[in-house]
Amino acid sequence: MNAPVKPGAFRVEALLPTPPADAIIRFEAVGKTFAGRDSQEPVTALAGIDLVVPRGSIVGVIGRSGAGKSTLIRLVNGLERASSGRILIEGEDVTNLTEAGWRERRRATGMIFQHFNLLSSRTVFDNVALPLEIAGVPRAKIEAQVSRLLALVGLSDKRERYPAELSGGQKQRVGIARALATEPKVLLCDEATSALDPETTRSILALLKQVNRELGITILLITHEIPVIKEICDRVAVIEGGRIVEEGETFEVMTRPRHPTTASFVEAVTGVEVPDYLAGRIHQQALAGDHAVLRIAFTGENATTPVISRLSAVIGVDVNILAGRIDAIGDKPFGSLLVSVPASEPELAAVFGALKSLDLKAELVGHVS
Amino acid sequence: MSPELIRLIIEATGDTLLMVAIAAGLGTALGLPLGVFLATSKKGELFAAPAVNAVLGALVNATRSTPFIILVVAIIPFTRLIAGTSIGTFAATVPLTVAATPFIARLIEGAIREVDQGLVEAARSMGATPLQIVRKVLVPEALPAIVLGLTLALVSLLGFSAMVGAVGGGGLGDLGIRYGYQRFMPDVMAIVVAVLIVLVQTVQSVGDRLSRRLNKRLRHA
Numbered sequence: 001m002n003a004p005v006k007p008g009a010f011r012v013e014a015l016l017p018t019p020p021a022d023a024i025i026r027f028e029a030v031g032k033t034f035a036g037r038d039s040q041e042p043v044t045a046l047a048g049i050d051l052v053v054p055r056g057s058i059v060g061v062i063g064r065s066g067a068g069k070s071t072l073i074r075l076v077n078g079l080e081r082a083s084s085g086r087i088l089i090e091g092e093d094v095t096n097l098t099e100a101g102w103r104e105r106r107r108a109t110g111m112i113f114q115h116f117n118l119l120s121s122r123t124v125f126d127n128v129a130l131p132l133e134i135a136g137v138p139r140a141k142i143e144a145q146v147s148r149l150l151a152l153v154g155l156s157d158k159r160e161r162y163p164a165e166l167s168g169g170q171k172q173r174v175g176i177a178r179a180l181a182t183e184p185k186v187l188l189c190d191e192a193t194s195a196l197d198p199e200t201t202r203s204i205l206a207l208l209k210q211v212n213r214e215l216g217i218t219i220l221l222i223t224h225e226i227p228v229i230k231e232i233c234d235r236v237a238v239i240e241g242g243r244i245v246e247e248g249e250t251f252e253v254m255t256r257p258r259h260p261t262t263a264s265f266v267e268a269v270t271g272v273e274v275p276d277y278l279a280g281r282i283h284q285q286a287l288a289g290d291h292a293v294l295r296i297a298f299t300g301e302n303a304t305t306p307v308i309s310r311l312s313a314v315i316g317v318d319v320n321i322l323a324g325r326i327d328a329i330g331d332k333p334f335g336s337l338l339v340s341v342p343a344s345e346p347e348l349a350a351v352f353g354a355l356k357s358l359d360l361k362a363e364l365v366g367h368v369s
Numbered sequence: 370m371s372p373e374l375i376r377l378i379i380e381a382t383g384d385t386l387l388m389v390a391i392a393a394g395l396g397t398a399l400g401l402p403l404g405v406f407l408a409t410s411k412k413g414e415l416f417a418a419p420a421v422n423a424v425l426g427a428l429v430n431a432t433r434s435t436p437f438i439i440l441v442v443a444i445i446p447f448t449r450l451i452a453g454t455s456i457g458t459f460a461a462t463v464p465l466t467v468a469a470t471p472f473i474a475r476l477i478e479g480a481i482r483e484v485d486q487g488l489v490e491a492a493r494s495m496g497a498t499p500l501q502i503v504r505k506v507l508v509p510e511a512l513p514a515i516v517l518g519l520t521l522a523l524v525s526l527l528g529f530s531a532m533v534g535a536v537g538g539g540g541l542g543d544l545g546i547r548y549g550y551q552r553f554m555p556d557v558m559a560i561v562v563a564v565l566i567v568l569v570q571t572v573q574s575v576g577d578r579l580s581r582r583l584n585k586r587l588r589h590a
Contacts, residue, residue, distance in 0.1 A: 077494055079490060079493060079494060102496075103496040103497075103498065104496065105496075106493070106494055106495060106496035107495065107496040109494070110494075111491070111494040113487060113490075113491060115485075115487055117485070117487040117488050117490065117491035118491075119488060119506060119509070119510060120510060120585050120586045121509045121510050121512065121583070121585055122509070130492070130495065130505065131495040131496070133505065134492070134495050134496060134497045134501055134505070135495075135496065162585040163585075164585060164586050164587065178495075182495070188494075
């Protein structure tokens with residue numbers, strides 16, 4: 001029997017929290033332990049990993065070498081198997097998949113590598129054709145598909161060349177074309193730009209972004225380079241000692257790092273160091289007539305406000321810029337400034353008060369006379 | 370030099386080439402899969418079977434550590450079983466093949482092990498089966514090294530073939546011993562040595578050139 005629909009019924013649904021974005025990959029309490037060599041203790045590579053990769057996003061996992069990120073990414077295509085927990089890919093539990101089952105899955109998951117891993121004995125064309133040959137695609141279809149992909153990565157004129165004749169950036173483009181050959185839904189990037197110079201890195205990252213936006217391919221990447229995260233990742237997870245210590249939207253994590261590891265990664269790109277000429281002269285105890293050295297962080301909206309002039313106006317003193325770095329994460333500006341203000345102990349409280357009123361985060365580095 | 374001697378030298382060269390060709394052909398046919406298996410069957414590898422690997426490895430070592438002239442005599446019953454007789458050029462190909470197979474297997478194992486493991490991982494990430502990895506990645510990538518290994522095997526076989534005269538195997542070595550040494554004909558000995566040198570040089574330079582042509586790693590843009 002049908003109950004009459006009450007006019008207010010839809011309101012209730014509208015008040016419910018919006019369902020989480022469709023997860024294409026989901027790690028649930030995943031652990032990985034490697035048997036120790038000989039009589040040594042087993043090594044725990046990953047412990048209690050919970051991670052969601054939303055469909056269509058670019059998610060970066062950053063960590064230092066040995067943090068477990070390589071193991072993590074290899075769990076997604078079964079090159080490593082989880083010791084505990086479960087992994088869901090498109091809602092399917094793949095934790096206990098057989099090797100044959102994994103082979104099927106891997107054809108729907110592309111992967112690119114730090115050292116490209118192209119076959120030296122095959123031409124560019126034949127390298128890109130390899131996954132299609134493996135999948136048993138007929139030759140005529142291979143021809144069309146490979147030509148299309150080489151055009152996408154801008155290497156149509158190199159099809160008959162061998163990898164040894166290509167630059168690093170070109171090799172990675174071949175790697176990307178090869179990874180996309182079987183039209184996967186997910187692309188795994190294993191330190192894909194770590195062997196490339198900064199300029200080539202940018203062009204490869206731009207290509208990955210294009211692949212993500214235009215083809216709708218979800219990208220999970222691992223890296224130890226914060227610029228990679230900053231440049232293209234929608235979300236970032238920081239991994240250390242086999243655990244994810246911080247995870248969230250890239251801008252949030254980078255501008256408000258909560259974990260020391262995150263902070264040190266972020267420092268490397270957006271932090272400003274005290275210049276050498278000044279470092280030796282900084283002392284912690286304020287003397288009369290000293291200038292206070294402050295580090296001010298800009299995030300989001302306030303990064304575009306005229307901070308220096310406002311600060312001068314509020315505290316009534318001149319602000320001297322010593323060093324600075326303004327950058328963008330995605331399309332949001334972010335940065336920090338190192339400034340000195342003529343203020344010793346009593347006036348400092350007023351300066352900090354003024355900064356706070358402008359919603360800026362600041363810390364006292366020291367004093368210079 | 371008499372036409373008779375020239376005929377003998379040509380015949381002996383033919384016998385040597387025939388023995389070496391058959392032994393190298395069969396040795397490669399048997400040694401290639403054996404070498405691939407040895408290179409891929411240790412713990413954690415594509416066709417992991419550590420016990421079988423250990424047994425085959427020991428067998429290969431045993432064969433390789435037996436001096437060839439002793440091997441020839443030691444396997445006479447086996448030679449008779451295969452060839453129906455234990456003497457003559459055809460029968461001599463049996464010990465030659467038995468010696469060549471483990472030698473070639475080790476050379477191929479070495480060549481395959483030199484292939485970057487990253488390529489194996491890349492192929493696995495594409496969903497390749499172990500057999501596809503062997504056929505499409507390991508063997509093609511190892512081919513320049515395999516060709517060099519086979520060249521080395523051919524040169525060694527030319528040397529081994531000189532010893533099968535001991536069981537009536539014929540060929541250049543046999544001619545050198547019977548005419549050059551036992552009948553005191555130094556000119557025959559000199560010609561035998563010269564022909565062997567030319568054969569080895571030819572095999573080596575053809576092998577080198579082929580390997581270089583197959584090696585696409587050395588090209589520069």
